[in-house]
Amino acid sequence: MDTQITATPKLYIGIDIHKRSWKVHCATDIGMGKTFSMVPDAYQLESYVNKYYGGHHVSTVYEAGCCGYSAHRCFESYGWDSMVVNPADVFRRGKERHTKTDSIDAQLLARELKDGRLAGIEVPDPKREQLRSLFRRRNDLVKDMRQIKSYIKMQLLYYGIKVPEQYDNDHWSHGFRHWLDALDFEFQTGKESLESRMRSFRFIDREFRDVSTQLRKWTKKHYKEDYMLLRSIPGIGPIVASGILSELGDLRRFRNIKQLAGYVGLSPGIYQSGDTLKHTGMAMRAHRLVRSYFIEASWQAIRADPIMQRYYRKHQGKNVKKVIVKVARKLLSRTLAVIKTRTPYEIGVVE
Template sequence: MIKTKDTASSKLFIGIDVHKRSWKIHTATDLFNGSSITTPPNAFALQKYIDKHYKGYQIHCCYESGCCGFSHHRLFESFGWNSLVVNPADVHRPAKAQFQKTDKIDARLLCKELKDGRLKGIHVPDVEREQLRCLFRRRNDLAKEQRKIKTQVKMQLLYLGIEIPKALDRPHWSHKFRNWLKDLSFDYKTMDYCFQTRLEAYDFVDKQVQSVSVKLRAYCRKHYKKDYYLLRSVPGVGPIVACGIICELGDLRRFKSFKQLASYVGLIPSVHQSGGHLRTAGLTPRANQLMRSYWVEATWQALRFDPVMQVYYRSHQGKDLKRILVKVARKLLSRIHAIIKTETPYQIGVIK
């Protein structure tokens, strides 16, 4: 009699609903459905449980991207597990799951989708690129705080009935305007101190923005020199936008097509079709919101300096202004994608 031996290893699928205080996990093998348990929020605690109850299984696990980042994913992979970090919007939810949402149900849905092979993981940057992205986002947070303080200062002047000289009233605060603000005096010392603290807060944040910007540009020029200067060759792409592309989008060569890159940035329409009626509803809400806003600013600058973009913009005049701007932004994005893939600096030319 011929003896047979099973060489296929059993598979274990784990859906993890991660939180700060605890994890809710649901397990299932390739043959049967498992159970739901609660574990400490620790990858090693989960590994200990799996080694005890499912030793010898081939592990496949997933969790939704969010506040916990990618550190757990990297630990799971170091255990030899197959790990995915998924976009929460990619997890199929039945109608009743929209009205009954618990951590246990979320973990079960993740496990079921993973077992059925319907989940696709998002791009996970390496540690160096992830921490560089944190620095870029820190600069963006500081810039938002700076704009907030500037608005508060101007509203304070409006409240007190103090008119700003027209020559100094600009979005960018010049040294003359800042000196004019510091020379202001009020009837009572209480208001002097109040206004002084606002200006001190602005000076502190302004120095932080400049310091972080210098560090960011210096790091990108040193470690991503080729891509940085390729991006800077494009009209409209300044130092901060170039750093943002490197930090947020990573290596543009990883995108297999321009459509994939445009989808990631969010420069594609949101469409709805029913029968023969096709309706568009602006840009898709699924996007890298930070980079999309930077891209719009870069597009306006490109229209100022690039004759090719100006000709393309004028060829669509008469249409909705926002739609034209999106078209120009997509064209700018496609050119940046091309120069990175071909590693050829951008050449400004005129369409004949």
């Protein structure tokens, strides 16, 4: 009796991706398949699949990490269904929580993919992904600037040099920089140490300004509509608007404010067991960089917008940190509203 194929066979591939090797597990719809190691090359994986699983409908999955999305884009170019997942979203059974190897991870990904329990993350297009890299470079420079300033002040404190009162603040004016350049030490080595740190400071400062300028120019040129909509909101400046567009992508993909707040991390954490119900503050899972920028922008919003200022004063007397998180959530809601409606925000007037 002749047999006929009535359905397309399916292949599920879980990949544990590393810099020097991939651990791959192939499972079909009727069997668990096998696990093997290979060089990190999507083309070689395609050759393997074509040789041993020709005619299969192929689905792949791997965890987001340092290797980015280049493999994902290669798999999609082969006509495969590809997914990149957040490692925290992969369900692990009891033993799998305490036993971790590359083989187990690959098998786990293939199993969860086959059972349909995985939800992929939003993979940015290359244009937005590389804009994100520029935004994160600026954030790295902010950290470097903070560090070199601390080193310089530490050296002054160590040698007992008191900073003049007019310069003793976070703003390093040109006058303060000239004062640092003019400092004298008992020995030349102390002067050389400070001059070296000042050269580092000036280099970082120049890089910071250049990167910030390029970030603003690129975002305004290539995402002008959404950029101008965001800039209409009091508290959201050019850098915050650029960060939102680079890190969060197109906000229209979020169905509602609850989904967006959960992604950013401005939703409340709740723990309930029986009759016990506790609010644990902000959710632990968050996009911490974007959340910090929204909280920072909220302080500007309550100064510039009467409506936001009235909302803040209504909660005065409570914990300041909790109140500013409420303001940040409100600011996030406005952000989503102006993008979805394509209507600039108009500053309200307190009645």
